[in-house]
Every structure is written in C-alpha cells, then in structure tokens.
Amino acid sequence: MEFYNDVGGDPLKPTLFELVAQEQLRDLLQPALKYxxxxxxxxxxxxxxxxxxxxEEFYALLMFFVERHYLRTQGASxxxxxxxxxxxxxPLFKTDRARSAAGGVFPEEKLRDRExxxxxxxxxxxxxxxxxAQDYFEELGGGVQSDIIEESRQSxxxxxxxxRLRRLYKAAYPWLNTSFEVWLLLYNVAYLFEKTPYxxxxxxxxxxxxxxxxxxxxxxxxxxxxxxxxxxxxxxLALLKHTLRRSxxxxxxxLKVLLPTAIFFIKFLEWWYSPSSPARSLSVSPLGPAVPPPxxxxxxxxxxxxxxxxxxxxxxxxxxxxxxMAMPSGYVFCYRCxxxxxxxxxxxxxxxxxxxxxxxxxxxx
Numbered sequence: 001m002e003f004y005n006d007v008g009g010d011p012l013k014p015t016l017f018e019l020v021a022q023e024q025l026r027d028l029l030q031p032a033l034k035y036x037x038x039x040x041x042x043x044x045x046x047x048x049x050x051x052x053x054x055x056e057e058f059y060a061l062l063m064f065f066v067e068r069h070y071l072r073t074q075g076a077s078x079x080x081x082x083x084x085x086x087x088x089x090x091p092l093f094k095t096d097r098a099r100s101a102a103g104g105v106f107p108e109e110k111l112r113d114r115e116x117x118x119x120x121x122x123x124x125x126x127x128x129x130x131x132x133a134q135d136y137f138e139e140l141g142g143g144v145q146s147d148i149i150e151e152s153r154q155s156x157x158x159x160x161x162x163x164r165l166r167r168l169y170k171a172a173y174p175w176l177n178t179s180f181e182v183w184l185l186l187y188n189v190a191y192l193f194e195k196t197p198y199x200x201x202x203x204x205x206x207x208x209x210x211x212x213x214x215x216x217x218x219x220x221x222x223x224x225x226x227x228x229x230x231x232x233x234x235x236x237l238a239l240l241k242h243t244l245r246r247s248x249x250x251x252x253x254x255l256k257v258l259l260p261t262a263i264f265f266i267k268f269l270e271w272w273y274s275p276s277s278p279a280r281s282l283s284v285s286p287l288g289p290a291v292p293p294p295x296x297x298x299x300x301x302x303x304x305x306x307x308x309x310x311x312x313x314x315x316x317x318x319x320x321x322x323x324x325m326a327m328p329s330g331y332v333f334c335y336r337c338x339x340x341x342x343x344x345x346x347x348x349x350x351x352x353x354x355x356x357x358x359x360x361x362x363x364x365x
Contacts, residue, residue: 012212016192019199026079032266060128067123071116087208118206137173297329300352324363329353
C-alpha cells in the first residue's frame with residue numbers, strides 16, 4: 001500500500017484497497033473459528049457441540065468483547081487496527097488550518113461512548129442479523145432449484161398467514177440482499193472517486209471516518225502507556241494478582257497476532273491437504289492410483305467356449321468386434337450380439353451369470 005500513500009491531497013486518508021482488505025480479514029475470522037471448533041468438537045462433543053450448533057451467537061458475543069476492547073483502547077476495530085487504521089470522531093465544525101498544521105491528536109477526535117456503541121451495532125449486530133437471515137433463507141429451501149427437490153409435490157402448500165409470510169420472505173430475500181450489496185458497491189465507487197468521505201453509508205450516522213494511524217497517534221499511545229505503567233509489585237501473591245488482573249487485556253491485545261496467524265495456518269492446512277497440494281503430488285500419481293482390472297469369472301461348463309476365440313473376435317458371431325459391449329461378467333461381445341442375447345436369455349453366454357440390459361457397458365476405444 002506504500003504506492004498509494006501519497007495519492008491525493010490527504011496522506012492519512014486510506015485507500016479503498018486498504019478498507020476492502022480489512023473487511024476481508026474480518027470476514028475470514030468467523031469461518032476460521034468455526035472450522036477450529038468443528039475439529040475439536042469431534043474429540044470433545046460434550047463441551048463444544050452446543051457451541052458449534054450456536055456458532056453465530058457465540059461468535060457475536062466473542063467479537064462484542066474483542067471489538068469493544070479495541071474501540072476503547074485503540075480507537076478502531078480489530079481488523080482496522082491490524083491494517084494501521086483508526087476511527088476518528090468527525091467534529092461538528094471543521095478544524096482551522098493553523099491548528100491542523102500544528103499536528104498532534106486532538107481530544108475531540110477520540111471516540112466517545114456513543115460512537116463506540118454505534119460502531120458495535122454495525123460491527124457485531126449487522127453481521128449477526130445478516131448471517132441469521134441467510135440461515136433462515138436456506139432453511140426455507142432458498143437457493144435450491146425446484147427441479148432438484150419438488151417440495152410442492154411432497155407436501156401441501158401452507159395457506160396460513162405464517163406460510164404466506166415464509167413464502168414472501170423466501171421470494172423477497174434475494175432481492176433485498178442484492179439491493180444491499182449494490183448499495184454498498186455504490187458507496188465504494190463514490191469513495192474511490194472522492195465523492196463521499198465514507199466508504200460505508202452508516203459511518204455518517206455513527207459520526208466517524210477512517211484514517212491511517214500517524215506518527216502523532218503512535219507517540220500519543222506511547223505517552224499513555226508510560227503514564228499508566230505501574231511498578232511491578234513485590235511478593236508472589238501481589239505479582240500473581242497483578243498478572244491475573246492484566247491477563248484479559250494482554251490476551252485481547254495479542255489477538256492481532258494470534259488470529260491472523262491462525263487463519264494463515266488453517267488456510268495452509270486446507271491447501272496442503274487439498275488434491276492439488278505438493279504433498280499429494282509427491283506421494284500419489286497425478287492421475288490417481290492405478291485401478292486394478294476386475295477378476296474375470298470362470299466360464300460355465302454349459303456356456304459357449306471362448307478358448308479357441310482369438311483376441312478381438314466376438315465369441316457369439318465369430319467375427320471382428322463391432323461396437324464392443326461388456327457384460328457384467330467382464331466378457332466383451334459385439335453390441336448387437338450382446339443386446340440380442342441378453343434380451344432373449346437374460347444371462348451371460350459364457351458364465352451364465354444373470355444379466356440385465358441396463359448392466360451392459362459400452363467400451364469406448
């Protein structure tokens with residue numbers, strides 16, 4: 001992103017690519033966490049199965065505490081802070097040029113409780129509502145073609161008001177979801193061409209905009225850490241109490257390293273164990289394992305003889321194979337010979353094993 005740092009008149013304004021990247025990181029957290037919980041739930045179903053079944057609620061509660069911590073301490077969401085961005089409270093009146101040139105972090109730019117709770121509403125609440133709406137749409141059979149599952153023929157149509165509401169929701173949800181995505185796309189395009197300072201429509205209602213973290217922000221954060229630093233207590237019990245008191249904050253602060261590392265590790269495992277991974281290409285042939293030929297059944301004493309039949313000759317008509325067709329027993333005859341014999345006798349002419357017309361397999365050479 002260094003190439004885009006000097007694009008435009010505002011060096012602290014993030015590019016659309018940075019904003020899209022932080023959203024993609026945030027979208028990867030939920031499936032990565034669900035994958036990890038699903039793997040461990042197979043070994044510990046008593047403790048984790050309920051969490052996996054209610055994953056949306058569990059993830060929303062977890063991200064509520066994570067995002068709340070980062071908004072209060074870093075002034076940004078988890079993904080925004082990972083990409084070096086922050087949320088700045090938009091003042092009612094523009095800052096004069098003389099004050100802006102002086103630099104520094106102004107107190108009126110820091111997030112208040114109102115901006116934090118409004119940000120949590122769209123960082124946690126909106127994704128949760130969209131996930132539940134998508135799950136309910138799929139529960140009603142949305143996204144599945146009617147010719148695959150014929151629900152109208154298997155069950156009668158519910159004519160109650162609840163059934164009508166379900167059908168209305170099933171028909172309206174794709175259009176509403178598409179309209180919402182188009183709305184977001186239009187805001188992205190408007191932000192890209194500097195027609196709006198907000199890349200999301202609700203940021204104006206929240207009262208914040210996104211900025212890059214500057215050197216003034218880093219110095220201000222270091223100054224706050226030096227002022228809040230306390231001497232290490234003496235004594236084992238005091239040290240243990242101090243460590244336990246600081247452990248939740250240390251854990252939340254370490255998530256900026258732990259979660260992206262976990263996502264990379266999970267994606268690496270998925271790639272490594274995929275069919276096209278180097279591990280499989282080294283141990284397995286690219287064409288797959290060799291399939292052994294089926295075991296040829298022994299001829300029946302009362303069947304026709306094939307000992308004196310040359311290779312490539314039909315044992316029924318004693319002529320060169322024409323449009324070869326294989327029996328379930330493994331013996332090959334002409335298509336017309338095999339078709340007529342099975343239609344008349346219903347068995348293999350060599351082994352006398354029962355055969356049906358649908359069991360004949362044409363051989364493509």
